[in-house]
Amino acid sequence: MSVSIREIARLAGVSRGTVDRALNNRPGINPQIKQQILRIADEVGYRSNRAGRMLGLRKKPLTLGVQMPADGNDFFLDVSEGLEEAAAEFADAGLSLRIETMKGYSVERQLAQLNSLLASGVNGLAFVPIDQPPIRSFMQKLARQDIPVITLNSDIADAPRLCYVGNDxxxxxxxxxxxxxxxxxxxxxxxxxxxxxxxxxxxxxxxxxxxxxxxxxxxxxxxxxxxxxxxxxxxxxxxxxxxxxxxxxxxxxxxxxxxxxxxxxxxxxxxxxxxxxxxxxxxxxxxxxxxxxxxxxxxxQEPRQQGYQAIRLLFDYLLDGSQPPERVIMPNHILIREHLSHRPDSGNRG
Amino acid sequence: MSVSIREIARLAGVSRGTVDRALNNRPGINPQIKQQILRIADEVGYRSNRAGRMLGLRKKPLTLGVQMPADGNDFFLDVSEGLEEAAAEFADAGLSLRIETMKGYSVERQLAQLNSLLASGVNGLAFVPIDQPPIRSFMQKLARQDIPVITLNSDIADAPRLCYVGNDxxxxxxxxxxxxxxxxxxxxxxxxxxxxxxxxxxxxxxxxxxxxxxxxxxxxxxxxxxxxxxxxxxxxxxxxxxxxxxxxxxxxxxxxxxxxxxxxxxxxxxxxxxxxxxxxxxxxxxxxxxxxxxxxxxxxQEPRQQGYQAIRLLFDYLLDGSQPPERVIMPNHILIREHLSHRPDSGNRG
DNA sequence: CTGAAAGCGCTTACAG
DNA sequence: CTGAAAGCGCTTACAG
Missing domain, CATH: 3.40.50.2300 (Response regulator)
Known part of the structure; x- marks a missing residue:
C-alpha cells in the first residue's frame, strides 16, 4: 500500500492534475515543478495503483494487434489460447485484440497485415517477425510512431522492439x-x-x-x-x-x-x-x-504462455510504462507419453 | 466491457447500493427485489469489474495466512517465492500475507500455528495439511467460520476446503x-x-x-x-x-x-x-x-506456481466470490542437466 | 502552465 | 429494507 497521487500533490503543494502530468510525462508542465514532483515521488517510493489506473483509463479503450503465421500451423492454436486468456483478463480494463494470421512466411503479406492493423488504430503490436530488411525498416517506423512492439516466438536482430517473448x-x-x-x-x-x-x-x-x-x-x-x-x-x-x-x-x-x-x-x-x-x-x-x-x-516451449505474456507485457507497458526485460524466455520441457495430458496451463503462470 | 452496477440499478429501478446487496449476498434486502436484480444481472451477463472492486475494497485490507513445513526444506523456498510474487501483485489492493513455518510434520505445531493465524484475523488460509483427524476437525471449524482454505502441495480427504493446489x-x-x-x-x-x-x-x-x-x-x-x-x-x-x-x-x-x-x-x-x-x-x-x-x-512440480496460485485463488475468491476448480494441478516436468538453468518463472504463467 | 471538477465501477457507513 | 453520499486512485476534458 503505497502513497497516492493525492498525497504527493499535498507534499508538493500542487494539484493532482499536475502530479499526473509530471509522473506520466504529459506535456504542458513547468520543468522545475516536474523535477520537484519526481523527486518527491521517488523519496516516498511512489508506485501507481494498477486498479486506479485501469478505472481512470476506462474511457479510452486499448486495442492490441497480433500477427502470426498461424494458418495451418497447430502450434499457434496454443499461442492463441494464451492471447485470449490475457484478453479476457484485461477486458475489464477496456482491452481488446485484433488478430491477423497468414500461411507460411511472406514478407509482403506480413507487411500488409501489419499495416492494416496499424491503420485500424492499434495501440501496440505483437507479431512473429520474418527476419528480412523490409520488416526491420517497418519496425523503425513503428518505433518513431511510439507503437510498442513485442516479437513473439521468433526474434529479429537490429530492430527496435519492447521485448522478445519466446523460447531460446x-x-x-x-x-x-x-x-x-x-x-x-x-x-x-x-x-x-x-x-x-x-x-x-x-x-x-x-x-x-x-x-x-x-x-x-x-x-x-x-x-x-x-x-x-x-x-x-x-x-x-x-x-x-x-x-x-x-x-x-x-x-x-x-x-x-x-x-x-x-x-x-x-x-x-x-x-x-x-x-x-x-x-x-x-x-x-x-x-x-x-x-x-x-x-x-x-x-x-510453453506456447500458451508465449501468447499470454506477449499481451500482458504490452498491456502493462501501455498502462504503467513498465519496461519488461529485453528477452522473456520460456523454459522448455521434455514431454514423454506419461505426462502428455498435462498441457501447460495458464495460472498466469504466473 | 460488461455493463456496470449502475446500469443494472437503472434497469431494476433501484439504487446501486441495493444492487450491491443483491449481487454480493449482503443482508438486509427484500428477497423479491433480490431475485429480480439477480435475474436482470444474469440476462445482461453482468460480470463485476475487478479494478472497481479492488478500489472499493481498499479501506478494508485483506490478510491471508500461510502455514507450511518449510524449515529445513528447500522445496518450500520456491513455493515462498511464488507466495511473495502474488503478494506483491495484489499489494495494491490491500493484500498482505502472514506466513508461519515449522520443521517436519507435527499435528500440534500445525494446529498451534493455524490458531495463531486465525487469532490474528486472517481472511483466508493456505496450508500444507497433515492428514490426521485433528486437522480435519479444525478445517470443519474454519468452514463454519466461513474462512476459505486452500490445501497446498498436499491434500487431505474428507475435509472442507475451497480447493487443492499442488501436483498429482x-x-x-x-x-x-x-x-x-x-x-x-x-x-x-x-x-x-x-x-x-x-x-x-x-x-x-x-x-x-x-x-x-x-x-x-x-x-x-x-x-x-x-x-x-x-x-x-x-x-x-x-x-x-x-x-x-x-x-x-x-x-x-x-x-x-x-x-x-x-x-x-x-x-x-x-x-x-x-x-x-x-x-x-x-x-x-x-x-x-x-x-x-x-x-x-x-x-x-512447479513449486513457485503452487505458491502463486494458492494466493491468487484465495484473493480472487475473497474479491469476487469466484470459485476455483476443486483441484488445481501443476504439470510435472522432467529436468535433465541441459535445461537446469531455466527454473520455472512467474509470468503469472498465467 | 495549472487547478477544480467530473467520472471510471465498486463498497461502505449513514440516514431514514 | 432502501437510497444518497462519500470515497478508493487515477485520468481526462475544461477553464483560466
Whole structure:
C-alpha cells in the first residue's frame, strides 16, 4: 500500500492534475515543478495503483494487434489460447485484440497485415517477425510512431522492439541433445537430423545447441547428415524413407521443426527398425505419435504462455510504462507419453 | 466491457447500493427485489469489474495466512517465492500475507500455528495439511467460520476446503516410470525404490504411479525392494550403501522424496557402478547432482506456481466470490542437466 | 502552465 | 429494507 497521487500533490503543494502530468510525462508542465514532483515521488517510493489506473483509463479503450503465421500451423492454436486468456483478463480494463494470421512466411503479406492493423488504430503490436530488411525498416517506423512492439516466438536482430517473448532455440537444442544422450545409454547412436529450413535461424540454433551437447558429453552419438524438409510432411516422409534405405544402422532421428507426421509414417513402415525420435512441441500431429510411443520424446516451449505474456507485457507497458526485460524466455520441457495430458496451463503462470 | 452496477440499478429501478446487496449476498434486502436484480444481472451477463472492486475494497485490507513445513526444506523456498510474487501483485489492493513455518510434520505445531493465524484475523488460509483427524476437525471449524482454505502441495480427504493446489503425485510417479523406461532402452534394470515414508500418501502415490507404468510398458524394469529413508540423508546413505553390497546388479534408483544427497553420496563412493537415478524436484541438494550427471533426471512440480496460485485463488475468491476448480494441478516436468538453468518463472504463467 | 471538477465501477457507513 | 453520499486512485476534458 503505497502513497497516492493525492498525497504527493499535498507534499508538493500542487494539484493532482499536475502530479499526473509530471509522473506520466504529459506535456504542458513547468520543468522545475516536474523535477520537484519526481523527486518527491521517488523519496516516498511512489508506485501507481494498477486498479486506479485501469478505472481512470476506462474511457479510452486499448486495442492490441497480433500477427502470426498461424494458418495451418497447430502450434499457434496454443499461442492463441494464451492471447485470449490475457484478453479476457484485461477486458475489464477496456482491452481488446485484433488478430491477423497468414500461411507460411511472406514478407509482403506480413507487411500488409501489419499495416492494416496499424491503420485500424492499434495501440501496440505483437507479431512473429520474418527476419528480412523490409520488416526491420517497418519496425523503425513503428518505433518513431511510439507503437510498442513485442516479437513473439521468433526474434529479429537490429530492430527496435519492447521485448522478445519466446523460447531460446539454442537452449532447446541443448535439451534435445542431452535427452538423446540419456536415451542412448552407452550405445552408439547413428542420428539423422531433419531440419525445416537452413534459412530459419531458430532451426539452425536447435541444431547448434544439439551439436554442442553431443560434442561435449556424448561422443558416441554420431550425426549422419542434416537434411531439409521445408516443414513439409510429404518431403519429410520421402527423406526418411531414403535415409532408412541408405543407412542400415540409422537408429535416431532429430526433427527440429515441422513435418513430424511424415517422418513418422516412413519410420512406421520400416516395422523392423526401432528408432529413437526426438521432436519439438506438442501439437495435434505429434501428440498421438508420442502417445503410441513412436516419438520417444518431444520438447515443448510453453506456447500458451508465449501468447499470454506477449499481451500482458504490452498491456502493462501501455498502462504503467513498465519496461519488461529485453528477452522473456520460456523454459522448455521434455514431454514423454506419461505426462502428455498435462498441457501447460495458464495460472498466469504466473 | 460488461455493463456496470449502475446500469443494472437503472434497469431494476433501484439504487446501486441495493444492487450491491443483491449481487454480493449482503443482508438486509427484500428477497423479491433480490431475485429480480439477480435475474436482470444474469440476462445482461453482468460480470463485476475487478479494478472497481479492488478500489472499493481498499479501506478494508485483506490478510491471508500461510502455514507450511518449510524449515529445513528447500522445496518450500520456491513455493515462498511464488507466495511473495502474488503478494506483491495484489499489494495494491490491500493484500498482505502472514506466513508461519515449522520443521517436519507435527499435528500440534500445525494446529498451534493455524490458531495463531486465525487469532490474528486472517481472511483466508493456505496450508500444507497433515492428514490426521485433528486437522480435519479444525478445517470443519474454519468452514463454519466461513474462512476459505486452500490445501497446498498436499491434500487431505474428507475435509472442507475451497480447493487443492499442488501436483498429482500418482501422475508424477507415472512420469518417473515412463522416463526410467526410456532410459533403460531394452536392457533390464534392477531398481531400488527409496521412499520417504510409507505413512505419507504422496510418496505412496509416486510409487503406485511408477509401478503402474512399469507393469504396463516396461516389464524389463524389475523392482528389487522398497525402503524408507525418512527423508534423512544419513539413513539414505546407509540404505544405498547396503543395497549396493547386497545386489551386485542394482543399476537404478528411484527416490520418491528427500534424502537424495545421502543416496548419491553412497553411489559416488561405489565408483565402479553406474546407476540411473531418478528423483523429484530441483533443490539446492539435487541441482548440483543433476549438474554433474549423477542424478540422471529429476521430476519437478512447479513449486513457485503452487505458491502463486494458492494466493491468487484465495484473493480472487475473497474479491469476487469466484470459485476455483476443486483441484488445481501443476504439470510435472522432467529436468535433465541441459535445461537446469531455466527454473520455472512467474509470468503469472498465467 | 495549472487547478477544480467530473467520472471510471465498486463498497461502505449513514440516514431514514 | 432502501437510497444518497462519500470515497478508493487515477485520468481526462475544461477553464483560466
Amino acid at each position: 532455440y539454442t537452449a532447446s537444442g541443448r535439451t534435445a541433445g542431452g535427452l538423446l544422450g540419456l536415451l542412448a545409454g552407452d550405445r552408439p547412436l547413428e542420428t539423422l537430423i531433419i531440419t525445416g529450413s537452413v534459412q530459419v535461424l531458430g532451426h539452425n540454433q536447435r541444431i547448434r545447441g544439439f551439436s554442442q551437447v553431443v560434442r561435449e558429453h556424448y561422443p558416441h552419438i554420431h550425426i549422419l547428415d542434416i537434411q531439409e524438409n521445408q516443414d513439409d510432411d510429404q518431403l519429410s516422409e520421402q527423406l526418411v524413407a531414403d535415409a532408412l534405405r541408405r543407412w542400415p544402422r540409422l537408429n535416431a532421428l532429430y526433427l527440429t521443426a515441422g513435418g513430424v507426421a511424415g517422418a513418422c509414417r516412413a519410420v512406421r513402415r520400416a516395422a523392423d527398425r526401432r528408432l529413437k525420435i526426438v521432436s519439438f512441441d506438442q501439437t495435434r500431429a505429434t501428440e498421438p505419435l508420442l502417445q503410441e510411443g513412436l516419438i520417444t520424446a518431444s520438447i515443448s | 503425485y500418482t501422475a508424477s510417479g507415472r512420469t518417473a516410470g515412463g522416463l526410467l523406461g526410456l532410459l533403460a532402452g531394452d536392457r533390464p534394470l534392477e531398481t531400488l525404490i527409496i521412499t520417504g515414508s510409507v505413512q505419507v500418501l504422496g510418496h505412496n502415490q509416486r510409487i503406485r504411479g511408477f509401478s503402474q507404468v512399469v507393469r504396463e510398458h516396461y516389464p524389463h524394469i524389475h523392482i528389487l525392494d522398497i525402503q524408507e529413508n525418512q527423508d534423512d540423508d544419513q539413513l539414505s546413505e546407509q540404505l544405498v550403501a547396503d543395497a549396493l553390497r547386497r545386489w551386485p546388479r542394482l543399476n537404478a534408483l528411484y527416490l520418491t522424496a528427500g534424502g537424495v544427497a545421502g543416496a548419491c553420496r553412497a553411489v559416488r563412493r561405489a565408483a565402479d557402478r553406474r546407476l540411473k537415478i531418478v528423483s523429484f524436484d530441483q533443490t539446492r541438494a539435487t541441482e548440483p547432482l543433476l549438474q554433474e550427471g549423477l542424478i540422471t533426471a529429476s521430476i519437478s
